[in-house]
Amino acid sequence: MSKQILRKISQGLFLLLFLFLFIRTESKGNDTLGYPVRLFLDFDPLIFLTTLFASRGGQIPAGFFLSLITILVTIVLGRVFCGWLCPLGTLNTIVGSFRRRQSIPLDAKWHRLKYYILIVLIVSSVFTLQIAGIMDPLSLIIRSFSVSIYPLADNGIRALFDTIYNTNISGLVDVSEAVYGLLKKSLLAFRPLFYLQAVFTGVIFFLILAMNLIENRFWCKYLCPLGALLGLCSRYSVLKRETSEGCTGCGICAKACQGGAISEKNDNWRNTECLACFSCDDSCPQNAVSFGLGKQKNQAMDLGRRQVMASMLSGALAVPLLRSTPLSKTTYSNPDLLRPPGALEEKEFLKRCVKCGECMKVCITNGLQPTLLEAGLEGIWSPRLIPRIGHCEYRCTLCGQVCPAGAIRRMPLEEKTKVIIGLAMIDKGRCLPYAHAIPCIVCEEMCPTSPKAIWFEETVVRRRDGKELIVQQPRIDLNLCIGCGICEAKCPVGNRAAIYVTNIGESRSQANQLLL
Amino acid sequence: MDRRKFLKTAAVAGCGLLIGEALHSGVSPSEAAEKYDLVVAHGAGKPASDITKATISAIGGMKRFVSRGDIVVVKPNIGWDRLPEQAANTNPEVVAAIVKLCFEAGAKKVKVFDRTCNDPRRCYKQSGISDAVSSLGAEVSFIDERRFRDISIKGQVIKSWPLYRDIFEADKVINVPVAKHHGLAKLTMAMKNWMGVMGGQRGSIHQKIGESLADLCLVIKPSLTVLDAIRILTANGPQGGDLKDVKRLDTLIAGVDQVAIDSYGATLFGMKGSDLSYVKAGNAMGIGSMDISRLKINRLNV
Numbered sequence: 061m062s063k064q065i066l067r068k069i070s071q072g073l074f075l076l077l078f079l080f081l082f083i084r085t086e087s088k089g090n091d092t093l094g095y096p097v098r099l100f101l102d103f104d105p106l107i108f109l110t111t112l113f114a115s116r117g118g119q120i121p122a123g124f125f126l127s128l129i130t131i132l133v134t135i136v137l138g139r140v141f142c143g144w145l146c147p148l149g150t151l152n153t154i155v156g157s158f159r160r161r162q163s164i165p166l167d168a169k170w171h172r173l174k175y176y177i178l179i180v181l182i183v184s185s186v187f188t189l190q191i192a193g194i195m196d197p198l199s200l201i202i203r204s205f206s207v208s209i210y211p212l213a214d215n216g217i218r219a220l221f222d223t224i225y226n227t228n229i230s231g232l233v234d235v236s237e238a239v240y241g242l243l244k245k246s247l248l249a250f251r252p253l254f255y256l257q258a259v260f261t262g263v264i265f266f267l268i269l270a271m272n273l274i275e276n277r278f279w280c281k282y283l284c285p286l287g288a289l290l291g292l293c294s295r296y297s298v299l300k301r302e303t304s305e306g307c308t309g310c311g312i313c314a315k316a317c318q319g320g321a322i323s324e325k326n327d328n329w330r331n332t333e334c335l336a337c338f339s340c341d342d343s344c345p346q347n348a349v350s351f352g353l354g355k356q357k358n359q360a361m362d363l364g365r366r367q368v369m370a371s372m373l374s375g376a377l378a379v380p381l382l383r384s385t386p387l388s389k390t391t392y393s394n395p396d397l398l399r400p401p402g403a404l405e406e407k408e409f410l411k412r413c414v415k416c417g418e419c420m421k422v423c424i425t426n427g428l429q430p431t432l433l434e435a436g437l438e439g440i441w442s443p444r445l446i447p448r449i450g451h452c453e454y455r456c457t458l459c460g461q462v463c464p465a466g467a468i469r470r471m472p473l474e475e476k477t478k479v480i481i482g483l484a485m486i487d488k489g490r491c492l493p494y495a496h497a498i499p500c501i502v503c504e505e506m507c508p509t510s511p512k513a514i515w516f517e518e519t520v521v522r523r524r525d526g527k528e529l530i531v532q533q534p535r536i537d538l539n540l541c542i543g544c545g546i547c548e549a550k551c552p553v554g555n556r557a558a559i560y561v562t563n564i565g566e567s568r569s570q571a572n573q574l575l576l
Numbered sequence: 577m578d579r580r581k582f583l584k585t586a587a588v589a590g591c592g593l594l595i596g597e598a599l600h601s602g603v604s605p606s607e608a609a610e611k612y613d614l615v616v617a618h619g620a621g622k623p624a625s626d627i628t629k630a631t632i633s634a635i636g637g638m639k640r641f642v643s644r645g646d647i648v649v650v651k652p653n654i655g656w657d658r659l660p661e662q663a664a665n666t667n668p669e670v671v672a673a674i675v676k677l678c679f680e681a682g683a684k685k686v687k688v689f690d691r692t693c694n695d696p697r698r699c700y701k702q703s704g705i706s707d708a709v710s711s712l713g714a715e716v717s718f719i720d721e722r723r724f725r726d727i728s729i730k731g732q733v734i735k736s737w738p739l740y741r742d743i744f745e746a747d748k749v750i751n752v753p754v755a756k757h758h759g760l761a762k763l764t765m766a767m768k769n770w771m772g773v774m775g776g777q778r779g780s781i782h783q784k785i786g787e788s789l790a791d792l793c794l795v796i797k798p799s800l801t802v803l804d805a806i807r808i809l810t811a812n813g814p815q816g817g818d819l820k821d822v823k824r825l826d827t828l829i830a831g832v833d834q835v836a837i838d839s840y841g842a843t844l845f846g847m848k849g850s851d852l853s854y855v856k857a858g859n860a861m862g863i864g865s866m867d868i869s870r871l872k873i874n875r876l877n878v
Contacts, residue, residue, distance in 0.1 A: 089701025225722060250697060250718075424695045453695050455657050455702070492783070501760040502779040506693065510817030516759065532760065550693075552779040 063338035063351075067143060071150040078147040082205055083247060085421045087458060091473065098418055100147070100198050101464040102126045105293075106178075106286045107199065107414050110185035110192035111465050114411040121466045131293050138294040142280055142287050143318065143335030148197040148268075149280050153318065155269045156276030163275045165320055170282050171333055172363050176371040178288035183375025189382060189438060193414030195285050200265070203417035203441060207255035207430055208262035210421075214249045254449065255420065257430045257441065280335070281320045291332035291361070299336065300354030301329050306346040313340035313349060332361050382438045390571040394434050395562035398445040398543065401452060401479040402460040402469035405568045406435075412467035415441040419459035419468060425450025427545070428459060443468075445481065447545025447561055452481060454508035454544055477509075482543030483565040483574065484513070484536050490558035493531040497521040503534050503547035503559050513540035514547065538565065538575055611636065613871040614831040614840055619878030622826060624806045628673035630878040631802065631828040637681075638674075641799045644682030646747040649689075650674055650714070651798075652705055653754050653769050656815040657694035660704045663807035663822045664815045666754045668704035670804045670828065674752055675714045686714040687742055690772040693815070724775030731791025732861075733784045738775035743796060751798040751834065755805045755841045757813030757821075761785050764814050765841040766801045766834040767793055767854050786853025793834060793863045801837050803829040805844055835864025836871055843868075 078100055085097040101107055102123035112120060130141055142149050181192040193199035221243075224236040271278035280287050307326060314322040317340055321333035341349045386392045393406070400419055403409050420428045420443055427450025430441040443459070445452055454477060460470040471479070484503075492498040504514040516532035523529055543561045551557035565574045617631040632638050642648055652666035660668055671688065678686045688709050692699040696718045700706035710716045724738035743749055753769035760782055761768055767789045771778055773796070781788035805827040809816040816822065825844060831837050835858035839849025849855040849866035859866040 087695070087697050089695075089697035089699075089706070222722065424698065453657065453698065455698065456695070498783050499760065499785070500779075500782050502782060504759045505782075505814060508694075508815060508817065510812050510821070512759075512812055550779060552777055552782075554777075 062342050064342045067337055070144040071153070074145045075147050075150045078201075082202065082210070082421070085418060085462060086250060087422065087424045087456070091455075091457065092461065093422070093458065097422075098123070098416075098462055098464040101202070101414070101416060101418075103130050104196060104198045104286065105131050106181070106192055106196050106289050107465065109289070110181060110190055111412060111414070113182070113185040114188050114190040115408070116188060116411075118408070118411075119466065121464065123464065130290070134290045134293040135297060137299045138297040138331060138334055138336050139287065139290045139319070140336045141290055142284075143337040146197060146280075146286075148201045148284075149277065149335075151201075151269060152272050152277045152279055156272035159273050159276060162315060165275055166282065168320070168323070171320060171330075172361065172367065173282050174284055174288040175291070175361065175363050176367060177283065178285040178292075179368060179371035180375040180378065181285050183372045184378045187376055187379040188411050189379045190411050190414065191378070191382075191438065192285065193416060194440065195283070196414065197279075197284050197286050199414050199416040200268075202421070203415055203430070204261050204265035206417035206421035208258045208265060210249065211253040211255060211258055212262065215252055217243065217248060218252060251426070253426055255426075255429055256446075257432060260432070261430070261441070277318050277320075277335075280318075281333070294332055294334070297331060298353045299351060300331070301334065301340070302350050302352060302354060304346075304348045304350070306348035307344075308346060308348075310345065312343050312345060316340055316343040330361065382436065385436045387436045387439075393563060393569070393572055395564065396444075396446075397431070397434050398447070398482050398545070398561060398563050399566070399568065400428055400443055400445060400459045400468050401476050401481050401542075402457075402471050403443075403481075403568055404467060404469065405570075409467050409568075410435070410439050410442070412465045413439070413442045414465050414467075416464060417441065417443075418462040418464065419443045422458045422462045423450065424453045424456045424458060425549070427451055427549070445545065447548035448557060449549075451546040451549035452544040454546070477542070478567075480542045480565050480567045482545075482561040482563040483538055483541050484543060484545070484547055484559050484561045486534060486536065487556075487558045487560065490553050490556065491534065492553065492558070493519075493521075493533045495558075497523050497529055497531055499531055500552060501532060501534070502550050502552055504532075506546045506550045508544060508546060509540050509542060511540065513537045513542070534559070541565075611872070612831075612874040613833060614829060614836060614868075614873045615876060616827065616829050616840065616873060617876040617878055618825070618827045620826050622878050624667050624669035624826075625673040627806070627826060627828050627878050628670050628802070629677070630876060631830045632674070632677055634874055634876050635800070635830045638677040639681045641750070642678050642681040642683050642748050645684045646678075646682070647685045647687070647745070648678045648683045648748045648750060649687045649742055649746040650678065650709075650750045650752055651743075651769065651772060652688065652690060652752045652804075653764075653772065654690035654699050654703050654705050655693045655772065657698040657702050658815060658817065659702055661807070661819065661822065662816050663754060663756060663809040664813075664817075665699070665703035665705065666752050666804045667806045668708035670802065670806060671705050671752055672708040672712060674750060674802060675709045675712050678750070679713065683748075686712075687746065688714050688716045689719060689740070689742070691719045691740070691774065691778075692772075721775070727795055729791050729795050731787070731794055732857075733787040734781070734791040737792075739795070740773040740775070743773050748800075749796070749798040751801040753801070753803055754807075754809075755803055755844055756809035756816070757811050757845070759813070761789075761854065762847065762852055763838075763842060763845055765803055765838045767838055767858060770796050786857040789854035790857035790861050790863060793858055794861070798834065799832070801831060801834050803837050803841050805829060805841065808844060810845065833864035833871075835859055835866050836868060839866040840868050840871075840873075 084095040105127040108124040108127040221240040318337045319333040319335040488494040492500040507514045615634040619627040656664040658664035758764040811821040
């Protein structure tokens with residue numbers, strides 16, 4: 061079997077493993093998921109390094125040390141991670157295979173771009189800014205799948221089966237419902253998913269895939285910062301490509317090369333760009349290419365001193381620039397920015413969150429949504445609870461379990477149910493018993509704390525006709541409310557709830573407090 | 577003691593059940609063949625499944641309600657993400673025992689579902705009900721939003737409402753609620769359990785809870801109702817959370833008349849049926865009788 065076939069099998073298997081773990085990032089009603097759903101991120105050295113730098117020696121989740129394996133393997137064998145494992149790389153090659161005409165690759169110097177991106181991310185992380193997740197391929201693919209691609213597929217399939225169901229053609233509906241039932245148990249989400257930023261992240265993702273139609277693995281060659289990091293690691297790798305004397309310089313291998321590592325005349329091979337895909341080996345008509353453990357010196361990528369300096373400066377300057385927002389003031393926060401329970405204090409949280417979207421994927425109510433600019437540009441695509449979309453389920457601890465970077469702490473249930481993410485307040489102008497003398501108790505009924513944070517004050521109110529009526533008016537005990545937002549989620553005052561949660565009182569903040 | 581005198585005593589000391597053994601008529605199983613309006617079975621420390629079996633046999637056996645080949649809906653309360661000992665959901669052993677008896681009586685299919693308040697996956701799992709009945713062959717399914725149908729009710733308050741289709745397609749329906757405290761309705765038992773088959777913005781019926789629940793019972797007529805008071809939740813309902821609010825009564829109340837059952841259930845909490853708006857409304861609308869002193873009650877000690 062040729063090495064290429066082996067490589068394709070490996071890519072396929074890892075893509076399937078990725079999709080399996082992704083789909084398993086969903087509650088089945090138990091307290092834990094039972095699968096290591098963040099496994100791919102644990103093996104990501106870019107996320108590891110930037111977390112290590114940005115958190116400045118804070119506690120590093122143990123799983124991250126698995127990424128050292130990725131580095132070791134790369135040092136020995138080169139960028140096999142890119143060529144054989146990376147799910148985004150695999151999707152890139154799949155889309156690239158639809159390109160009909162041979163593309164003209166960009167000039168070799170464009171390969172440097174990804175190294176500059178890497179430098180910006182690393183240097184900014186040294187200055188405690190964690191933005192690597194925006195471009196890290198694993199963060200990017202998990203986020204895109206979570207908030208965009210999976211909801212797209214899921215809603216599309218649902219719409220199809222609902223259409224068939226509504227035709228009421230008995231035989232057809234029986235078959236389609238059986239298939240639908242199976243899909244619901246296996247691939248589909250438990251319920252239809254909706255995310256803010258679905259279109260935005262989806263368009264970015266599709267653009268990245270579409271770039272393969274310009275040039276195969278465009279992202280991997282020119283943009284991927286993880287590819288650049290692994291490229292640096294592979295500088296000294298011992299797996300070397302050799303060409304025998306039979307080489308005619310026909311350039312077929314250069315065209316087949318997935319990483320753009322071979323120059324047109326095959327007189328130059330750059331180790332750091334080689335994805336170990338073995339396309340050159342298989343495509344050579346003279347059978348002149350071989351890979352082995354060689355000794356000859358690897359060629360360094362010349363990044364240019366000025367450009368490196370400029371990248372470093374950009375990375376450093378990005379930090380104060382992105383933080384020149386009033387959100388950086390401890391005395392000011394966006395009241396609607398409800399962070400998931402167990403989220404670290406905002407500054408620490410932003411130093412950790414890699415915007416992978418795992419928490420949003422696993423959130424049992426769909427209430428965790430990606431931000432756009434609500435937490436500043438630094439916090440783009442970080443999780444935010446929007447109770448009107450979905451509350452924080454009292455006895456659920458899943459977001460803390462899947463967070464790869466420790467931005468959301470993993471907590472036992474007892475601790476989680478005590479964490480305050482905000483406090484509820486009542487809009488007396490809309491609340492039925494207050495404003496309209498109409499009985500309603502839904503917020504109190506739903507309140508999960510024991511004793512309930514919402515209690516009733518029985519009040520005599522007068523109706524328009526002069527009749528007096530006793531209604532139970534809900535009051536909030538600020539010492540008991542944890543801000544889970546189920547009251548806001550279930551408030552029957554339709555479009556805008558008469559009870560709502562803001563982040564005042566959140567446990568994680570010292571400044572944002574209300575009570576003495 | 578003649579019956580009238582006995583019933584009087586029972587009504588006065590209805591909550592005597594809380595004390596346990598105090599009330600028991602000593603009816604032997606052979607007398608159970610006689611038809612009673614209600615069976616109140618108590619079995620201190622006995623497994624819930626045994627109490628269930630005794631209750632059903634005292635009310636005439638499951639064959640009285642379920643025929644061979646029937647499709648049966650067993651509707652417990654699975655509304656909350658709580659554990660069985662927290663008494664926010666129907667006791668899983670009771671539900672399982674009823675499902676088993678349905679199959680033994682020849683039921684072709686037994687369906688178990690509820691429209692939950694917390695996340696359905698967590699409610700089904702954590703309540704213990706899903707695991708307890710799916711192993712018996714019952715069809716445990718989550719609510720499918722497409723299966724709500726607008727049902728004409730013509731009640732005092734509710735003229736029509738989307739209700740779960742399976743309730744109306746089933747041959748027999750068995751209501752298996754749990755008895756617990758509720759902030760507005762005071763208590764939630766049999767009649768209020770039907771909120772679990774309501775679609776749409778069901779929260780708004782709290783505006784006129786008594787009439788609304790009675791209206792629902794105009795169209796939802798279970799063959800049998802078994803009120804679970806193995807554990808009752810006395811405060812912080814309907815979901816509780818604190819075990820201090822849970823009282824173990826080891827009691828089940830079975831019958832056909834939901835109003836009567838809720839009326840009797842009120843006595844477990846030291847209330848009367850007439851304290852509950854929906855019981856009063858149900859009584860007034862002729863759905864059932866809240867006057868338990870007129871009922872033939874079989875008090876049974878397991």
